[in-house]
Amino acid sequence: MIHIYDKILDTIKPTATERKKIIDFSDKLINIILEYANSKGVDIDCRLVGSMAKKTSLKNKADIDIFMTFPLSYSDDELKEYGLEFGQYCINRVNGKSEKRYASHPYITGLIDGYEIDFVPCYQIKDASQLKSAVDRTILHTDYVQKHLTDKEADEVLLLKKFMTSINTYGANYKVSGFSGYLCEILILKYHSFINVIKEAANNWHMKFHIDIEDYGTCDNYKDPLIAIDPVDANRNVAAALSMQKLSEFIVAARNYLANPSIEYFQDRTIYTSDKDLINIFNTRGTHCYVLSFNVPDLPTDVIYPQVNKTMKSLEKVSKMYDFRLLEKGYYITKDNTANIILEYEVDTLSNVKIHHGPLIQDEKNSNSFKKKYPEAYIHNNKWIALSNRKYVNVDDMIQDILKEENMSILKLGKNIKKEILDNYQLMKINEFIEKQEDISELYLYLHPNYLLER
Amino acid sequence: MIHIYDKILDTIKPTATERKKIIDFSDKLINIILEYANSKGVDIDCRLVGSMAKKTSLKNKADIDIFMTFPLSYSDDELKEYGLEFGQYCINRVNGKSEKRYASHPYITGLIDGYEIDFVPCYQIKDASQLKSAVDRTILHTDYVQKHLTDKEADEVLLLKKFMTSINTYGANYKVSGFSGYLCEILILKYHSFINVIKEAANNWHMKFHIDIEDYGTCDNYKDPLIAIDPVDANRNVAAALSMQKLSEFIVAARNYLANPSIEYFQDRTIYTSDKDLINIFNTRGTHCYVLSFNVPDLPTDVIYPQVNKTMKSLEKVSKMYDFRLLEKGYYITKDNTANIILEYEVDTLSNVKIHHGPLIQDEKNSNSFKKKYPEAYIHNNKWIALSNRKYVNVDDMIQDILKEENMSILKLGKNIKKEILDNYQLMKINEFIEKQEDISELYLYLHPNYLLER
Numbered sequence: 001m002i003h004i005y006d007k008i009l010d011t012i013k014p015t016a017t018e019r020k021k022i023i024d025f026s027d028k029l030i031n032i033i034l035e036y037a038n039s040k041g042v043d044i045d046c047r048l049v050g051s052m053a054k055k056t057s058l059k060n061k062a063d064i065d066i067f068m069t070f071p072l073s074y075s076d077d078e079l080k081e082y083g084l085e086f087g088q089y090c091i092n093r094v095n096g097k098s099e100k101r102y103a104s105h106p107y108i109t110g111l112i113d114g115y116e117i118d119f120v121p122c123y124q125i126k127d128a129s130q131l132k133s134a135v136d137r138t139i140l141h142t143d144y145v146q147k148h149l150t151d152k153e154a155d156e157v158l159l160l161k162k163f164m165t166s167i168n169t170y171g172a173n174y175k176v177s178g179f180s181g182y183l184c185e186i187l188i189l190k191y192h193s194f195i196n197v198i199k200e201a202a203n204n205w206h207m208k209f210h211i212d213i214e215d216y217g218t219c220d221n222y223k224d225p226l227i228a229i230d231p232v233d234a235n236r237n238v239a240a241a242l243s244m245q246k247l248s249e250f251i252v253a254a255r256n257y258l259a260n261p262s263i264e265y266f267q268d269r270t271i272y273t274s275d276k277d278l279i280n281i282f283n284t285r286g287t288h289c290y291v292l293s294f295n296v297p298d299l300p301t302d303v304i305y306p307q308v309n310k311t312m313k314s315l316e317k318v319s320k321m322y323d324f325r326l327l328e329k330g331y332y333i334t335k336d337n338t339a340n341i342i343l344e345y346e347v348d349t350l351s352n353v354k355i356h357h358g359p360l361i362q363d364e365k366n367s368n369s370f371k372k373k374y375p376e377a378y379i380h381n382n383k384w385i386a387l388s389n390r391k392y393v394n395v396d397d398m399i400q401d402i403l404k405e406e407n408m409s410i411l412k413l414g415k416n417i418k419k420e421i422l423d424n425y426q427l428m429k430i431n432e433f434i435e436k437q438e439d440i441s442e443l444y445l446y447l448h449p450n451y452l453l454e455r
Numbered sequence: 456m457i458h459i460y461d462k463i464l465d466t467i468k469p470t471a472t473e474r475k476k477i478i479d480f481s482d483k484l485i486n487i488i489l490e491y492a493n494s495k496g497v498d499i500d501c502r503l504v505g506s507m508a509k510k511t512s513l514k515n516k517a518d519i520d521i522f523m524t525f526p527l528s529y530s531d532d533e534l535k536e537y538g539l540e541f542g543q544y545c546i547n548r549v550n551g552k553s554e555k556r557y558a559s560h561p562y563i564t565g566l567i568d569g570y571e572i573d574f575v576p577c578y579q580i581k582d583a584s585q586l587k588s589a590v591d592r593t594i595l596h597t598d599y600v601q602k603h604l605t606d607k608e609a610d611e612v613l614l615l616k617k618f619m620t621s622i623n624t625y626g627a628n629y630k631v632s633g634f635s636g637y638l639c640e641i642l643i644l645k646y647h648s649f650i651n652v653i654k655e656a657a658n659n660w661h662m663k664f665h666i667d668i669e670d671y672g673t674c675d676n677y678k679d680p681l682i683a684i685d686p687v688d689a690n691r692n693v694a695a696a697l698s699m700q701k702l703s704e705f706i707v708a709a710r711n712y713l714a715n716p717s718i719e720y721f722q723d724r725t726i727y728t729s730d731k732d733l734i735n736i737f738n739t740r741g742t743h744c745y746v747l748s749f750n751v752p753d754l755p756t757d758v759i760y761p762q763v764n765k766t767m768k769s770l771e772k773v774s775k776m777y778d779f780r781l782l783e784k785g786y787y788i789t790k791d792n793t794a795n796i797i798l799e800y801e802v803d804t805l806s807n808v809k810i811h812h813g814p815l816i817q818d819e820k821n822s823n824s825f826k827k828k829y830p831e832a833y834i835h836n837n838k839w840i841a842l843s844n845r846k847y848v849n850v851d852d853m854i855q856d857i858l859k860e861e862n863m864s865i866l867k868l869g870k871n872i873k874k875e876i877l878d879n880y881q882l883m884k885i886n887e888f889i890e891k892q893e894d895i896s897e898l899y900l901y902l903h904p905n906y907l908l909e910r
Contacts (some may be wrong), residue, residue: 245835247837346809367710378904382699
């Protein structure tokens with residue numbers, strides 16, 4: 001086993017030379033900033049933080065985070081202003097390309113020599129009680145991991161991150177809703193090795209499992225699928241963004257790995273399929289599958305994905321309201337910003353009429369108004385019943401109709417999506433849709449949801 | 456208004472001559488029995504009971520009930536034996552035709568001069584505390600009504616019975632599950648006139664309504680739709696056999712009558728329809744309607760109807776189990792002993808696969824066996840899901856298959872029906888069924904459940 005992990009590390013761990021190059025490079029940038037700040041009479045410190053500082057960054061994923069720490073005496077506005085100014089100055093000095101970005105507050109990112117460097121202003125804080133914004137915590141995390149994680153353990157973090165990546169449970173962003181890098185580090189601090197994390201997850205984890213390496217005793221305050229108390233903040237669950245789905249997938253992949261500890265679990269899995277294969281599968285399911293496609297605006301994925309998800313869930317709910325039940329559903333967004341919502345119905349045509357439940361017979365007033373509205377109403381035990389015409393007898397008509405501007409209020413769409421759907425959408429039966437796609441790998445994964453969890 | 460009721464009574468009340476003829480005839484029969492009993496040294500009394508004795512029998516519905524009352528010192532077996540013997544003797548003496556029947560115990564019925572006469576042995580009891588069998592109560596009922604019901608009120612009972620008959624809420628048998636004759640008498644004793652009963656039912660009755668003319672205070676012991684305490688037995692609800700459905704229908708018909716107090720409510724309503732009309736209605740409903748037909752044995756309706764009803768309900772339940780939901784259902788039995796169960800489905804074809812819910816992910820043991828059974832099982836949040844093939848994709852196949860002997864145990868059929876279905880049944884789509892029927896009035900009523908309640 002040792003040999004496998006060494007072999008994997010060879011491919012995923014930055015070499016000493018690569019690492020030195022990055023450290024030297026970031027030192028250079030830090031010195032430029034410190035010198036400039038000094039010349040402006042601003043008293044800051046400046047340091048490399050994040051996975052690069054913690055020795056837990058994967059090869060070729062070397063995002064460099066340089067944090068400028070300000071004394072608590074500076075105001076929020078001063079922080080923002082100086083942060084953007086110093087970053088911009090540094091990027092200009094090394095002839096990089098700059099881009100303004102937004103997290104809890106704006107910061108500047110530089111593209112320099114193929115590296116992506118975030119210049120982030122924050123406060124010099126000693127512990128969580130002094131936290132002023134979410135980014136301040138990064139300093140505390142870096143300090144904690146640097147202090148407690150051994151170099152051997154840092155390598156185990158790399159293995160865990162790589163495993164998580166290839167089974168698609170890595171990343172705390174909304175799209176994945178998986179494990180953050182810091183959560184991976186905490187798991188290794190807790191269990192010390194990749195294989196121990198795998199064994200514990202496979203055999204001992206259950207929903208609402210507690211991990212509290214500093215013994216704060218605050219786990220019971222959380223109801224999340226996994227509760228991992230931040231060692232630098234007793235009142236934060238590091239796993240808050242982890243979905244039940246991704247926790248389950250990790251547990252299942254861990255079991256699969258133990259059953260067959262193949263090196264392939266650390267490699268991307270290739271998808272081999274064809275239009276014909278996928279169409280055959282849908283035909284065998286005998287369902288009525290539609291794909292609704294529309295453009296999404298070029299906004300951060302953490303803005304767009306929740307909105308597309310909300311749109312899908314709203315379509316499911318409204319469909320159900322009209323008695324069209326989904327067997328399965330899914331969505332994905334292509335690189336050219338097209339959202340595709342997959343709606344797979346059990347049935348696409350219903351009877352023209354449905355039962356409409358009315359008031360109690362003994363309630364004479366409401367009985368009269370019900371009979372006025374439904375002259376053919378009749379009696380079922382102690383209640384009125386009417387057969388009323390369905391608004392939609394067929395799924396296609398229903399979807400097209402609820403996507404009209406005048407009917408759309410029945411749906412809960414993301415605010416950046418409504419306009420796009422009104423502007424243009426396409427509704428296709430799955431066969432037609434498949435034939436029009438260049439990349440059908442997401443559809444393959446829709447039909448094979450276990451594919452990445454198994455090797 | 457008075458004129459209408461007089462006019463109706465003219466057609467439904469036996470004339471004085473008719474009545475005298477029946478009374479004289481039953482006196483003759485009674486004398487034959489008393490004389491014979493006396494000759495055998497058996498000390499009985501003998502009397503006319505039931506609606507004829509209470510002056511509440513409708514014209515041409517003159518069933519004659521002659522009860523032979525035995526002292527409490529006689530045993531049950533002696534009662535049965537003498538009862539059958541004396542009845543038989545009497546029928547022979549007047550050259551009638553006899554038939555043995557069964558209620559709580561066997562009795563003999565004679566067909567004499569076009570009348571149907573029941574000869575029933577019972578005990579001479581003074582009050583409900585002495586009751587030995589259900590028939591004994593008839594004596595107490597006859598006594599009570601004869602004592603309290605005026606001749607004018609007896610006429611009102613006739614109006615109520617006729618109204619009930621033409622809206623099809625009259626009869627405590629299982630087929631109707633409506634109002635018994637004695638319940639009609641109690642309603643008139645309570646409200647004194649037909650129109651008062653109608654008004655009270657239309658405006659004031661609610662579910663679990665209490666009627667307790669002797670103020671026994673025992674209503675709260677019952678949970679039936681209508682509670683009418685037997686004036687001769689504080690611990691009996693006379694309305695126990697009345698279904699919620701029939702109570703509701705009577706209330707609605709009462710309201711309809713008040714809105715349009717037409718004489719037609721005392722007449723049978725003719726059904727005008729055609730095959731084409733009915734087929735059009737089913738087509739407009741856009742449902743998938745099947746009729747299952749089979750023979751039923753020649754047993755009393757109170758034995759057969761519950762069994763056919765049970766069979767229909769079981770078919771509904773099993774259909775639902777396989778995701779075929781009924782919009783409506785119904786059954787009727789023709790005079791030639793064919794039961795027809797109408798099963799009207801919203802959808803007749805489903806997807807080939809359905810969602811099958813599995814164990815929790817954290818439950819490793821059950822997860823393994825589920826995955827073994829469903830290798831394509833996948834994860835939904837914290838649980839396993841599998842798509843499994845439906846046993847039946849189409850309604851027709853489902854029904855045909857569950858009616859096979861080897862599969863039939865899934866159904867709960869009446870015990871006298873199982874064999875008949877196994878011997879032979881027909882399953883037809885509604886259009887085909889309609890075209891093969893001579894009498895389609897029951898199908899008309901299935902599609903127009905209010906028809907008899909409105910004029």
